[in-house]
Amino acid sequence: MAYINSHYLKLKAGYLFPEIGRRVQAFSAAHPQAKIIRLGIGDVTEPLPPAVIAAMHQAVDDMARRETFRGYGPEQGYDFLRQAVAEHDFQARGCAIDAEEIFISDGGKCDTGNILDILAPGTRNRIAVTDPVYPVYVDTNVMAGHTGPANDRGEFAGLLYLPATAGNGSTPDLPPDGQADVIYLCSPNNPTGSTLDRVALTRWVNYAKANNSLILFDAAYEAYITEPDLPHSIYEIPGAADVAIEFRSFSKSAGFTGTRCSVTVVPKALRGLAEDGTEADLHRLWLRRQATKFNGVPYIVQRAAAAVYSPQGRQETHALISFYLGNAAIMRDRLTALGFKVFGGVNAPYLWVKTPGPGPGARSWDFFDTLLHDCHVVCTPGAGFGAAGEGYIRLSAFNSRESVLEAMTRLETRLHVW
Amino acid sequence: MAYINSHYLKLKAGYLFPEIGRRVQAFSAAHPQAKIIRLGIGDVTEPLPPAVIAAMHQAVDDMARRETFRGYGPEQGYDFLRQAVAEHDFQARGCAIDAEEIFISDGGKCDTGNILDILAPGTRNRIAVTDPVYPVYVDTNVMAGHTGPANDRGEFAGLLYLPATAGNGSTPDLPPDGQADVIYLCSPNNPTGSTLDRVALTRWVNYAKANNSLILFDAAYEAYITEPDLPHSIYEIPGAADVAIEFRSFSKSAGFTGTRCSVTVVPKALRGLAEDGTEADLHRLWLRRQATKFNGVPYIVQRAAAAVYSPQGRQETHALISFYLGNAAIMRDRLTALGFKVFGGVNAPYLWVKTPGPGPGARSWDFFDTLLHDCHVVCTPGAGFGAAGEGYIRLSAFNSRESVLEAMTRLETRLHVW
Numbered sequence: 001m002a003y004i005n006s007h008y009l010k011l012k013a014g015y016l017f018p019e020i021g022r023r024v025q026a027f028s029a030a031h032p033q034a035k036i037i038r039l040g041i042g043d044v045t046e047p048l049p050p051a052v053i054a055a056m057h058q059a060v061d062d063m064a065r066r067e068t069f070r071g072y073g074p075e076q077g078y079d080f081l082r083q084a085v086a087e088h089d090f091q092a093r094g095c096a097i098d099a100e101e102i103f104i105s106d107g108g109k110c111d112t113g114n115i116l117d118i119l120a121p122g123t124r125n126r127i128a129v130t131d132p133v134y135p136v137y138v139d140t141n142v143m144a145g146h147t148g149p150a151n152d153r154g155e156f157a158g159l160l161y162l163p164a165t166a167g168n169g170s171t172p173d174l175p176p177d178g179q180a181d182v183i184y185l186c187s188p189n190n191p192t193g194s195t196l197d198r199v200a201l202t203r204w205v206n207y208a209k210a211n212n213s214l215i216l217f218d219a220a221y222e223a224y225i226t227e228p229d230l231p232h233s234i235y236e237i238p239g240a241a242d243v244a245i246e247f248r249s250f251s252k253s254a255g256f257t258g259t260r261c262s263v264t265v266v267p268k269a270l271r272g273l274a275e276d277g278t279e280a281d282l283h284r285l286w287l288r289r290q291a292t293k294f295n296g297v298p299y300i301v302q303r304a305a306a307a308v309y310s311p312q313g314r315q316e317t318h319a320l321i322s323f324y325l326g327n328a329a330i331m332r333d334r335l336t337a338l339g340f341k342v343f344g345g346v347n348a349p350y351l352w353v354k355t356p357g358p359g360p361g362a363r364s365w366d367f368f369d370t371l372l373h374d375c376h377v378v379c380t381p382g383a384g385f386g387a388a389g390e391g392y393i394r395l396s397a398f399n400s401r402e403s404v405l406e407a408m409t410r411l412e413t414r415l416h417v418w
Numbered sequence: 419m420a421y422i423n424s425h426y427l428k429l430k431a432g433y434l435f436p437e438i439g440r441r442v443q444a445f446s447a448a449h450p451q452a453k454i455i456r457l458g459i460g461d462v463t464e465p466l467p468p469a470v471i472a473a474m475h476q477a478v479d480d481m482a483r484r485e486t487f488r489g490y491g492p493e494q495g496y497d498f499l500r501q502a503v504a505e506h507d508f509q510a511r512g513c514a515i516d517a518e519e520i521f522i523s524d525g526g527k528c529d530t531g532n533i534l535d536i537l538a539p540g541t542r543n544r545i546a547v548t549d550p551v552y553p554v555y556v557d558t559n560v561m562a563g564h565t566g567p568a569n570d571r572g573e574f575a576g577l578l579y580l581p582a583t584a585g586n587g588s589t590p591d592l593p594p595d596g597q598a599d600v601i602y603l604c605s606p607n608n609p610t611g612s613t614l615d616r617v618a619l620t621r622w623v624n625y626a627k628a629n630n631s632l633i634l635f636d637a638a639y640e641a642y643i644t645e646p647d648l649p650h651s652i653y654e655i656p657g658a659a660d661v662a663i664e665f666r667s668f669s670k671s672a673g674f675t676g677t678r679c680s681v682t683v684v685p686k687a688l689r690g691l692a693e694d695g696t697e698a699d700l701h702r703l704w705l706r707r708q709a710t711k712f713n714g715v716p717y718i719v720q721r722a723a724a725a726v727y728s729p730q731g732r733q734e735t736h737a738l739i740s741f742y743l744g745n746a747a748i749m750r751d752r753l754t755a756l757g758f759k760v761f762g763g764v765n766a767p768y769l770w771v772k773t774p775g776p777g778p779g780a781r782s783w784d785f786f787d788t789l790l791h792d793c794h795v796v797c798t799p800g801a802g803f804g805a806a807g808e809g810y811i812r813l814s815a816f817n818s819r820e821s822v823l824e825a826m827t828r829l830e831t832r833l834h835v836w
Binding site for chain 1: 419420421422423424425426427429436459461462463464465466468471474475478479481482483484487488489490491524525527528531532535536537538539542543554557558561563599600629630631632673675676677678690691692693694698700703706707709710711712713714715716717718719818
């Protein structure tokens with residue numbers, strides 16, 4: 001008989017966002033008149049920039065004529081896109097990343113999960129994640145059999161949780177030497193909106209070099225960095241190309257959540273250990289993985305992504321990001337004035353907000369329900385991101401200005417939790 | 419230190435098609451004047467149908483306006499597409515497959531690989547593949563640690579190889595009861611172009627029911643079936659929804675190799691065994707896998723795929739398939755007249771051709787080199803599909819009429835192998 005992957009049975013009831021969806025749907029069904037404002041899932045709301053739209057129409061026309069039609073593309077992505085990424089996102093920042101080291105893919109979420117394919121099965125590697133954490137990092141490791149079962153707090157045995165809380169300024173402390181083989185870092189952070197500065201990131205790169213660890217660096221929100229001197233890529237830190245894989249995405253920088261395009265950088269210098277103790281080249285392994293289990297991103301989407309780097313595309317995506325950051329600033333100001341303790345929202349589209357407590361209703365899911373029922377506003381409960389997220393909610397700045405203003409007004413006039 | 423997945427080191431030097439690419443590139447570099455005709459990799463050459471182009475332009479415009487813009491889509495795919503697939507591909511053929519059981523994905527190759535995520539790790543399941551076989555089925559099982567190392571013939575320990583040769587009419591015999599937990603079937607077959615008829619497919623479904631096996635049925639080429647009464651879907655066989663997952667694709671039916679859209683059907687009735695002996699629902703596991711490790715197919719691509727089912731789209735894709743099948747008929751006739759023994763090419767875009775032998779040059783890779791050097795024609799060596807493929811080549815009908823005619827003329831005038 002066919003046996004299933006029993007590690008899946010360790011997963012908790014549902015991925016965070018489907019659970020939110022269920023609660024919102026139940027509320028909507030009971031209150032069909034309620035005009036719900038969604039500040040929960042981090043999905044963009046504004047249309048694609050005109051430069052991207054023009055490039056897509058052009059690419060669709062390419063597909064309509066035999067001479068310009070494209071079938072299977074190069075496995076790593078088209079040169080025109082990989083070159084643009086290498087130049088603008090890396091070389092322009094002084095990072096010695098070559099187009100050959102860049103893989104075009106269909107999503108940062110997909111690739112942070114898929115990358116585990118090339119790492120040792122079972123519990124051979126000790127995996128470190130921050131707490132709170134983007135749930136996909138944890139769930140994909142559970143699915144891959146890299147953990148034991150979960151305890152009552154939802155923590156999986158075998159994972160190394162690194163608290164990133166108000167206590168340490170949302171900057172996780174280094175684990176003891178030899179403890180972490182694979183380390184997930186996300187900056188600007190989802191969910192807390194905090195960023196790792198050059199000093200903190202250098203500490204991590206040095207730790208990884210000293211311990212031969214692999215850093216999986218998620219830079220999906222780098223376009224939201226507004227403060228100078230913060231690193232946009234881990235490769236701005238000397239030596240990082242020896243220890244880090246970086247994930248980037250067009251989802252939030254150019255509004256591609258429904259268009260699907262991302263970038264994974266696997267430097268050629270990266271090495272891992274095989275079971276027999278020999279060194280193996282991670283770039284070659286990932287290329288083999290992608291050539292076998294992936295068939296590339298649609299040509300029209302790669303053309304769309306390349307348009308992001310044109311002068312017009314850069315201007316338009318910059319305006320898009322400024323718009324969302326404007327929302328974040330409004331929320332930050334009005335929530336602070338209302339008495340909330342607010343983190344993030346300066347270099348990230350997310351605000352990490354302490355629930356009004358202590359007392360009944362201070363738990364994240366309770367406050368989620370309060371906001372939904374009293375204000376018809378959807379947030380993301382911090383506890384969904386890990387035990388250390390309890391007592392917080394995440395608010396997303398991805399929405400229309402009108403909805404953001406209306407949501408703040410509702411909080412100001414309808415919340416009775418103080 | 420970070421350990422890698424050492425199972426990757428069992429894989430042979432290269433995936434078949436990259437190796438072909440290397441040989442063709444070397445030949446081209448040495449003979450820059452040679453006008454190479456590629457009948458190797460099965461990549462379409464004709465532009466997308468006008469109905470698809472119109473739908474994509476419209477969808478791009480949807481992405482340009484806030485009111486019609488789409489961010490993250492439903493995890494299984496948009497209803498408009500899943501409903502169309504359920505109706506036209508299944509319900510119209512009497513298969514009781516519901517839209518809820520359909521998952522829209524970015525490629526049949528991807529999903530035949532990714533499906534292993536939900537099956538038991540290690541060698542818990544005995545995996546059966548035909549020989550010759552589409553290499554992705556084997557390589558993804560090797561990567562997942564479902565096999566031992568390869569022997570000199572390139573066969574991996576632990577896999578159950580089912581010969582599908584001229585001797586059994588390319589229809590693999592059933593393995594003994596209890597021997598196969600997971601069975602890959604591909605019909606119309608890549609690479610041999612053969613099809614499983616209703617009787618043969620019923621035998622497999624009954625075997626799977628009797629042995630609680632899981633069939634992974636690859637129907638990527640079903641649109642090429644011309645003979646009546648051949649099943650286009652495994653769900654045309656009674657009871658198949660209890661034992662089979664089916665993979666379909668728009669790549670070859672509508673020219674989507676560079677546009678990327680496919681369909682995976684995981685019926686709700688499917689069950690597998692967990693390690694503790696309890697039954698598990700494969701549909702739920704796959705939904706969890708997709709929700710966590712995938713973010714859907716681009717909205718514009720899903721609109722493009724839905725246009726395939728419009729009256730205009732059906733007419734245009736039918737014409738496209740007839741065109742490629744016309745190529746196949748020409749190749750079949752002229753190769754047969756030339757003295758070749760030819761299989762396939764009637765219900766499939768592939769011809770499976772016996773090399774001229776015995777004698778020197780009869781091995782697949784030798785004849786590949788002969789065709790490349792003497793005729794500047796690229797084929798796929800049968801040995802690349804498994805030990806039983808030795809002594810054959812695969813030719814693809816995906817090309818312009820002009821190139822197909824020219825290739826046949828070159829074989830007629832330049833080959834000196836008889």
